[in-house]
Every structure is written in C-alpha cells, then in structure tokens.
Amino acid sequence: MLTDLQSCFDKESGRLFQSEGYDLLLDRDFLIIREKEYKQEDETIITSETKSVSWRNYSFCCDYSHDVSIVRDKQIAKIDANLLIFPLTLRAWKTGDYFYPLGMTGRKKLSDLFNNYKVNVFEKGNVPILINGNGDIIWVANYQLDNRYKISGNTKKVFVLIC
Numbered sequence: 001m002l003t004d005l006q007s008c009f010d011k012e013s014g015r016l017f018q019s020e021g022y023d024l025l026l027d028r029d030f031l032i033i034r035e036k037e038y039k040q041e042d043e044t045i046i047t048s049e050t051k052s053v054s055w056r057n058y059s060f061c062c063d064y065s066h067d068v069s070i071v072r073d074k075q076i077a078k079i080d081a082n083l084l085i086f087p088l089t090l091r092a093w094k095t096g097d098y099f100y101p102l103g104m105t106g107r108k109k110l111s112d113l114f115n116n117y118k119v120n121v122f123e124k125g126n127v128p129i130l131i132n133g134n135g136d137i138i139w140v141a142n143y144q145l146d147n148r149y150k151i152s153g154n155t156k157k158v159f160v161l162i163c
Helices: 004-009 112-117
Strands: 015-018 020-029 028-033 042-046 054-055 057-066 078-079 088-091 129-131 137-140 158-162
Touching: 042 054, 054 088, 057 078, 112 137
Parallel strands: none
Antiparallel strands: 015 020, 020 028, 042 088, 054 057, 057 158, 078 158, 088 129, 129 137
C-alpha cells in the first residue's frame, strides 16, 4: 500500500486507500486518516409541525415566517413554503444527485458543487441535503439553496430552516 501511495502522491487527489479498520484519503496537499465508518443509510424526516431536528452532528431549527427578505447566510434557508411537499427529508449526498443552484437556470451535480468548494470525500458524505417530498433537492445545507425554491414576488409564507 505504501508504494501505491507514493506513486500517486503528486498525481491523484481524492484517491482513497482502505484497510480493514481505517481509510486514508489523499486530498490535495494532505493525507487524512480516519477510523472506518460503516455506511449509515440514515435519514431524518421533517413534518410541517417540526420545530427542531437533528441529523448526525447537525441541529436544525424550523419555523414559518411572513418575512420575505433575503438572507445571505448559508446556514439559513428561507424557502417558499407553498412549494413544499411534506414530509421533507434530511439525508447524505448520493451519487447522481443534482439540483438547480440559486441564481442559475441549469442543473448542477452535487459532486461538481463539492469539487468547486474543495470538499473532500470524507466531508461530503456528512453534508446534510434537504429533500422535498417530490424528490427534489431543496438545500445543500451550509452551501447552496435550489433556485426553484427561492423566495419570489409571489411568496406569501416562508419556511425557515437554520443550521
């Protein structure tokens, strides 16, 4: 394994080396080692009455408002409540996930978003993704809101989620 690591050190960022108990990630200029995490398919449900919810190491507060002002804090999602289909789901990123980033008309893969923000393989599996009842991604928590769920001139009621 060490010779494999040495041969790719300057070539392949993102390469993952695994042993029985540990994962080693070659991430740009760093080596990151951690105890092996066993895949959790955990999801957390948010109903229209939910006031607070936890997912992995994150805690969220949920509320409704009539304040349609724009907030530029990435830890706060203000969503047009009329577009929501409950229950909502908080879950981890999955291969092939895509959304429509705020301010864009086209879609973008979450893997590309994570690459743009230089989020490593270990971290991206722990980013909360808010999913509408119809399967659309609404919010990549702490990164980007989906353009389809933004507050507009027609918005009367706002669902606020704070991370």
